[in-house]
Amino acid sequence: MSSDLRDLYQEMILDHCKRPRNFHAMPSPDRKAEGYNPLCGDRETVYLDLEGDVLKDVSFQGAGCAISTASASMMTESVKGKTRAEADALFERFHDLITGKPNGANGPELGKLEVFSGVRGYPVRVKCATLPWHTLKAALDGAGVPVSTESEGPAAESGGA
Amino acid sequence: MSTAVRETGAAYDVAALRSDFPILATRVYGKPLVYLDNAASAQKPLAVIEAERDVYERCYANIHRGVHWLSVHATDAYDAAREKARAFVNARAAHEIIFLRGTTEAVNLVAQTYGRRNVGAGDEVLITGLEHHSNIVPWQMLCEEKGARLSVVPLDEAGEIDPDTLERMLTPRTKLVSVAHLSNALGTVLPVKRIAELAHARGIPVLVDGAQAVPRMPVDVRDLDCDFYAFSSHKIYGPTGVGVLYGKTALLEAMPPWQGGGDMIRSVTFEKTTYNALPYKFEAGTPNITGGIAFGAALDYVSGIGLDRIAAHEHDILAYATEQVSAIEGLKIIGTAREKAGVLSFVLDGVHPHDIGTVLDREGIAIRTGHHCAQPVMERYGLSATARASFGLYNTRGEVDALVAAIHKVVRMFR
Numbered sequence: 001m002s003s004d005l006r007d008l009y010q011e012m013i014l015d016h017c018k019r020p021r022n023f024h025a026m027p028s029p030d031r032k033a034e035g036y037n038p039l040c041g042d043r044e045t046v047y048l049d050l051e052g053d054v055l056k057d058v059s060f061q062g063a064g065c066a067i068s069t070a071s072a073s074m075m076t077e078s079v080k081g082k083t084r085a086e087a088d089a090l091f092e093r094f095h096d097l098i099t100g101k102p103n104g105a106n107g108p109e110l111g112k113l114e115v116f117s118g119v120r121g122y123p124v125r126v127k128c129a130t131l132p133w134h135t136l137k138a139a140l141d142g143a144g145v146p147v148s149t150e151s152e153g154p155a156a157e158s159g160g161a
Numbered sequence: 162m163s164t165a166v167r168e169t170g171a172a173y174d175v176a177a178l179r180s181d182f183p184i185l186a187t188r189v190y191g192k193p194l195v196y197l198d199n200a201a202s203a204q205k206p207l208a209v210i211e212a213e214r215d216v217y218e219r220c221y222a223n224i225h226r227g228v229h230w231l232s233v234h235a236t237d238a239y240d241a242a243r244e245k246a247r248a249f250v251n252a253r254a255a256h257e258i259i260f261l262r263g264t265t266e267a268v269n270l271v272a273q274t275y276g277r278r279n280v281g282a283g284d285e286v287l288i289t290g291l292e293h294h295s296n297i298v299p300w301q302m303l304c305e306e307k308g309a310r311l312s313v314v315p316l317d318e319a320g321e322i323d324p325d326t327l328e329r330m331l332t333p334r335t336k337l338v339s340v341a342h343l344s345n346a347l348g349t350v351l352p353v354k355r356i357a358e359l360a361h362a363r364g365i366p367v368l369v370d371g372a373q374a375v376p377r378m379p380v381d382v383r384d385l386d387c388d389f390y391a392f393s394s395h396k397i398y399g400p401t402g403v404g405v406l407y408g409k410t411a412l413l414e415a416m417p418p419w420q421g422g423g424d425m426i427r428s429v430t431f432e433k434t435t436y437n438a439l440p441y442k443f444e445a446g447t448p449n450i451t452g453g454i455a456f457g458a459a460l461d462y463v464s465g466i467g468l469d470r471i472a473a474h475e476h477d478i479l480a481y482a483t484e485q486v487s488a489i490e491g492l493k494i495i496g497t498a499r500e501k502a503g504v505l506s507f508v509l510d511g512v513h514p515h516d517i518g519t520v521l522d523r524e525g526i527a528i529r530t531g532h533h534c535a536q537p538v539m540e541r542y543g544l545s546a547t548a549r550a551s552f553g554l555y556n557t558r559g560e561v562d563a564l565v566a567a568i569h570k571v572v573r574m575f576r
Contacts, residue, residue: 004190005523009516009574017575018511040515041532041545063545065513066575122519 007118008125009066016070021077022059035062035135036148037127042068046076046135053083055140060132067125071116072132078113084140091133098129173474178466179555181206192525195560200345200373200504200551201529203398205459212458213400216451224450225424225441239450242457243440249460250390251381252407256439259413260453263404264372265295267391268339270406270443271368272299274416275389276337282308285334289327289351290316290541291344294534296370300339309336316541320347320496328359335360338367342374346535346549347496348479348504350374354385361386366412372396376553377475377503379468382407398554399459400452406443413439420445463554471554475503478552482561489568491576495547506533506547509568512575514548520574521548524567 026032026047035044044062048055058076079087086108093107100120119129138147179185182204187194196204216238222231224239240255247255261267276299280286286300290313297311304311312335314327322340331338338360342353357367366388374380376397382390389412394403408416418425418436422445427435436442463471482505486492491510509517518530529549532539539545550564 005520005574008519014575039531040513041536041539042513042515043545063513065515067516069513125515125519128515 004121008122010115010118012074012112012115013066013070016073017066020060020069020073022080023061023073024059025061026057026059029059031139031142033135033139033147035131035138037064037068037131038148039127040065042128042131044068044072044132044135046072046132046139048136048139053085055079055082055084055087058136060135064131065128067116067119067128068131071129074113074115075132075136078111079136087136087140091137094133095130098126173470175474175555175557179557181208181462182555183207183210185555189525189527190523195524195526195563197550197552197556197560197564198527198529199376199553199556200396200533200549202395202401203376203553204555205398205400206462208462209399209455209459212455213451216454221451223447235450235454238454238457239448242453242460245457245460246405249380249464250375250392250405250407251383253383254410257407257410257413259406259408259440259443260448261404261406261443262402262449263393263395264370264391265299265404267389267404267406268296268368268370269299270419271337271339271389271391271408272303274419274443275366275412276300276303277307278417280304280307280309280336283334284309284336285312285332286310287312287314287327287330287335287338289314289322289340291320291322291347291349291351291535291538292339292341293345293370293372294536295372296339296341297537310334313537316538319498320344320349320538321498322349322351324352324355324359327356331360331363331365333363335363335365338365340367340369342369342371342380343377343502343504344496344535344538345373345504345551346533346538346547347498347506348501348551349496349498350378350500350502353387357386357388373503376463376471377468378472388412394452394456394459397459397463399456400449402449403452403456410439413443418442418445422446424448466554472502474554475552475556478556478558478561479503479505481558482550482552482564485561485565486568489565489572491572492568495542495544503553504549504551506549508544508547509571512571514546516575517548517568517571520571521564521567524563524570526564526567528564 029047030050031048042064047059049057058080060072089108098116098119134147184204220234222235224236243255243258246258300311343350353369360367368389369387371390371392375392388409390407395401425437425445427437493508495506514530531546
């Protein structure tokens with residue numbers, strides 16, 4: 001693999017893609033939401049059990065590319081046990097990381113989510129990495145309508161032949 | 162320009178043809194560009210690039226309006242492009258060639274004029290399971306408005322449409338049949354001549370979406386006997402924003418105009434407007450003048466090579482690519498029709514097409530990944546996406562080898 005591609009497809013990402021963690025439906029979750037990326041047709045469902053303000057359990061299911069699957073898998077591990085505010089802050093920091101924005105001084109530690117830093121070199125793949133996070137947000141908001149990666153910012157290419 | 166290939170009987174000189182396309186010399190991430198996304202849009206030869214430039218440098222003005230020298234010359238050049246398009250698909254008359262923005266606009270025009278006038282509550286429009294969204298959605302919009310029904314001839318596992326099944330789905334309520342000539346997602350060539358015969362036996366007109374076929378095979382609308390034929394300039398090595406709706410004179414005459422504005426009128430008062438003759442009745446507003454003229458240059462370019470020779474070359478490349486990728490373990494070709502052209506869609510066990518696309522991109526190879534604006538086709542195969550290599554007149558066996566090597570790299574990475 002070229003060093004460039006290795007930046008994106010780091011070992012840990014490939015591992016989570018092949019063996020996603022918390023990859024199952026919940027029979028009776030407190031919250032769930034479906035995320036959809038019309039660019040590639042990926043769909044992911046995120047399930048949530050809450051205890052007050054704390055994300056007691058998080059899982060997901062669906063079919064996606066390596067980046068979105070690994071992102072979902074690692075997201076579930078990262079946010080489990082955190083409060084909603086902590087999860088929101090983590091997403092914000094994660095988003096900054098993969099879009100190449102300079103780190104804010106006081107954000108939370110990303111920990112192993114840092115392996116997604118290579119995504120910034122692949123702007124068209126940012127939406128793959130954020131899909132599960134947007135879906136988690138929708139589940140927390142209890143919006144009940146599927147979220148689309150195309151609801152943020154200018155629409156990506158979804159036409160053509 | 163490559164004069165070598167124009168000599169009768171000369172070998173197909175792909176290297177000479179490649180030198181007509183400046184962009185093919187591009188390097189991507191330090192590697193030679195391998196452009197295999199021709200079904201999305203084809204690259205442009207110098208002849209087209211220079212034609213655009215030439216219009217702006219020598220004879221640009223608005224057309225069909227001015228008495229001045231520039232306007233007359235621009236009008237002549239634009240009308241000449243229309244005549245080239247007529248000859249290219251062998252239409253009877255140049256007024257049967259409506260210049261529009263592209264295939265999508267052509268289908269919408271027919272839906273909004275012929276369709277709105279002739280399709281009523283309880284009627285049916287018949288399409289097939291392999292259509293591009295642009296040959297689905299305009300009919301859905303029409304059917305919703307009219308309380309009509311959209312019927313869909315199913316795709317079989319190979320990606321073919323059975324004409325007998327199609328025939329059985331023609332009913333007394335069917336008002337129009339609209340089918341692709343060549344599937345953008347699967348590469349299937351549809352028997353559109355046979356489909357037209359079947360529909361005509363019941364007095365039903367047929368629209369053919371020829372966006373993918375026109376760059377890949379000789380098309381003769383009189384031989385096909387279709388009633389409408391739509392195609393785009395940008396897929397046949399011309400500029401974007403230009404396309405053609407061919408229609409039989411009698412049908413076009415009977416259709417109401419679509420958009421109102423300049424050029425489509427004969428006279429206007431506040432009480433009444435009389436409409437212009439064909440083709441202008443359907444060409445409101447200032448068109449893509451430069452693009453239209455350069456589209457003519459693109460048609461000259463491919464005609465100079467010969468569509469039959471381009472078809473033979475692409476057939477060889479597709480056959481070679483099919484054979485080569487079939488040997489890759491875990492790779493499945495989606496779309497295995499007996500008659501195919503230009504398009505190779507595939508999936509790879511355990512690897513999402515998006516990841517295939519990213520890895521190939523870093524090898525300099527441009528393919529399309531996704532649903533190809535044909536989500537019902539993807540659904541038919543239980544997929545959300547495929548990877549698609551699509552070929553043009555300038556692709557080589559060497560480029561197929563690069564594709565195959567890159568797919569092997571994908572396999573090594575993800576397994």
